[in-house]
Amino acid sequence: MTTDRAAEPAEPRGGFVKPAGPAEPLGGRVEPAGPAHPTEPHGPAHPTEPHGPDRAPGDVIERRLHPVTPLRRAWAPVAVVIGWAVHDPDGAQRHLTRLTTTTLLIGLAVIVPAAALYGFCSWWFTHFAVTGTDLRIRTGLVFRRTAHIRLERIQAVDVTQPLLARVAGVAKLRLDVIGTDKKDELAFLGADEARALRAELLARAAGFAPETAHEVGEAPSRQLLRVPPGVLAMSLVLTGATWGSLAAALVVPPVLWLATHSLWTVLAVALPLLGAAGASSVGRFVTEYDWTVGESPDGLRIDHGLLDRAHETVPPGRVQTVRIVEPLLWRRRGWVRVELDVAGSSNSVLLPVAPREIAEEVVARVLPGVMVPDRTALAPSPRRARWCVPLWWRGYGLAVTDAVFAARSGLLRRSLALVPHAKVQSVRMTQGPWERARGLADVSVDTGAGKTVTARLRDATEARDLLSAQAERSRTGRRDARPDRWMS
């Protein structure tokens, strides 16, 4: 926290890279021209910089991961041995009695150095470097692999700490970019180093000059909301899925036992059911414990977890869709769950549980200039829709404002999906034979996060107007969207 980016906008402005081209960054098909590579002219200007042995040709300082990294796969051989012992207990016992001290020592003398060598090599040959435009990861001893991740395309940055990593004081850093796979995460870094690197990556992605980027420090964060553990526990108690999976886990195995009297069948069915029940109750509580949402100039901060801590950052303008879900049993308390979609990101929860008014305030922060349309603003489907979808047609509703396309669905578990017009990739109108007979049609908008939001059973003429109007809004909505480098 060296410089307060938000409070002193005039000070760091001197260090901004002024792009010579148009301010709005364009599609990823063509590499950006000169000004997007500020490191190259910057290199020769600073000949006094230390030249370490780890220097790549392009004047980029390469770094290694934390030395504890080789141990991250240390559990794998142990797991294999345990798995074998569990699978074949008699054989394991027989082998154990035959094991003499000498064979054991020889085995250890071979396996331990080999494993250590492998771990050391995989750590030694993994490098990463931050340049002006991308994060480069170079790895592999035999099969070389180099990944360049473009910083301006960052959709989200996550720093996660699994339980053991917390004990060791290390953390994982992952950049969500469309098309990256799991290999492109940096695991593990020192906890402080991970935070510093995240701040630097975000500063560079935001458009700060490379010379100042590592001094900018972490942008100040303002807490928007913290979910109390009691409310979270209550919300899980009031969730049907929790009870459903618990009931299944308690009812199915006895019934199966009565029917088959086969211990293995019962175990094979009961264990996954118990696992699912645990994951949907205790597992969710542990993951969503201490859920904190904050706001900073770098975007949205989401911190959560009881054992495994996760810190996510979603830069401004990356949210593709927001869904406000209202389960039946939460309605009396006025609670809602808010989910969001970011392209390339696995996480989809913004708020596990929150009162509706607060949730709407948070949504207004996430999607600037968006007001969540209230129930009366949503136009219901025409009455003849009941011939297509009996009863549930009442759940459908649609509101199109200047900023968003909002479609509601569900009768018991209401869900309202919001798509900013700037995020719409294509618009579709579909009409089945049954719908055409009633003069109805569906309108879908596709977003970059692979999600489609559908307004079902609209009047056919209305749907046709909507189709052309929505395409127009999708085009114009982009004009006043913020640039990819949000601080420039």
Next chain:
Amino acid sequence: METGSPHAAGATGADGATGPEGAAGAEETAGAERASGPEGAAEPAWIALPPGLLRMRRLLLVVWLGLVTLAAGLVPGLLAGPVWALFALPPLALAVWGWVMTERNWRSWRYAERADDLLISRGVLWREETVVPYGRMQLVEVTSGPVERHFGLASVQLHTAAAATDATIPGLDPAEAERLRDRLTELGEARSAGL
């Protein structure tokens, strides 16, 4: 693309006001029939598919169902008696029904290049109309399989960042497919926008 976009956008008519001109240019080059007159931006100039696709699909239908009909008629007919040759009737009926349906489906396919987006409309019973703004296109693909090549056909497929976008135009003339690809790429670059 990044540096030259304002000029390129101006030249090709970035504003919606110049709508009919862009579509009019497409009309001249496309030799196919049109469903509606060039009235203006309200009713786009639809372009139908050339008859090659219909010929190809009908031929494939006749070849495959013809083989099935023969097998269904001959095998039981020779083994169990002439009455059992009636098993050939269902595949034959299917072939006749398919013959009609292929044409209806082929007729339903049409597309229109508007000033700022591409429209694709298809389907007889389940109708679907897709609008893809040019700025959202990430990739335009022209594909042509061996059978399609034999009939002188090619397909154009549009990809956006959304996986759900299903914008394919099958059975185009290869020259028209390439013209469309080049034009879409050009328009896409001029109007390109991020995610």
